[in-house]
Amino acid sequence: MARQVLLIEDEPNIIEAISFILSRDGWSVATHANGETAIEAVRRHAPDALILDVMLPGKSGYDILQDLRADPATQALPVLMLTARGQKKDRDMADKLGVTKFMTKPFSNAEVLAALRDMAPAAE
Template sequence: MTTKVLIVEDELNITESLTFLLSREGFEVTSCADGAVAIQSVDDTAPDVLILDVMLPGLDGFEIIRRLRADGEHRNLPILVLSAKGQRRDRMTAETSGADMFMPKPFSNSEVVDAVKKLAG
């Protein structure tokens, strides 16, 4: 069974890069670029792993995490936060919101692939 990954990222070059990397590893990848539609995208695609930016139009990533964690259906969805906001405070906010992993931008391609494999496993 193919592992499904949803990328919520508003920078097209990052989305394209992650889609290429993860597809090459055998993941089924979908994406959206707007925080306001992210939760609907989770409902529509039923991903096994969510890769989430923090700074998004609509809703920010922290609010998306809080809403997903409050929803019984998505409470246990593994979430990897990728963010240019790499300060300690941002990492702690991601963790207290319910993110499973946090990775600052710029990131290593191999680290992201390894993180998704770990979260999917």
């Protein structure tokens, strides 16, 4: 069974691009565009990995990450954070909150795939 990744992102074209890349690589991709209801989406989908944007309507990616890390069920969930705000303090913030990987937009498709594979290796 294909492993599942949940993409939380509000920019339609970026959703389209990432979904295409990951699906082609064999992932099952679910998407969610709202920050406020993101936690429920994570619980509902129970993904193997999470791709999280920072600037989301309703609730920022940082807050979502903090909530995830506070919940034992999602404490160890691999999270790849993508942000268009590329300043150093953004990365520091994400590290502090317990992010697994952090990438700045724009990214190369290969990097995203490699990061995902690295974070959530397929069970042999």
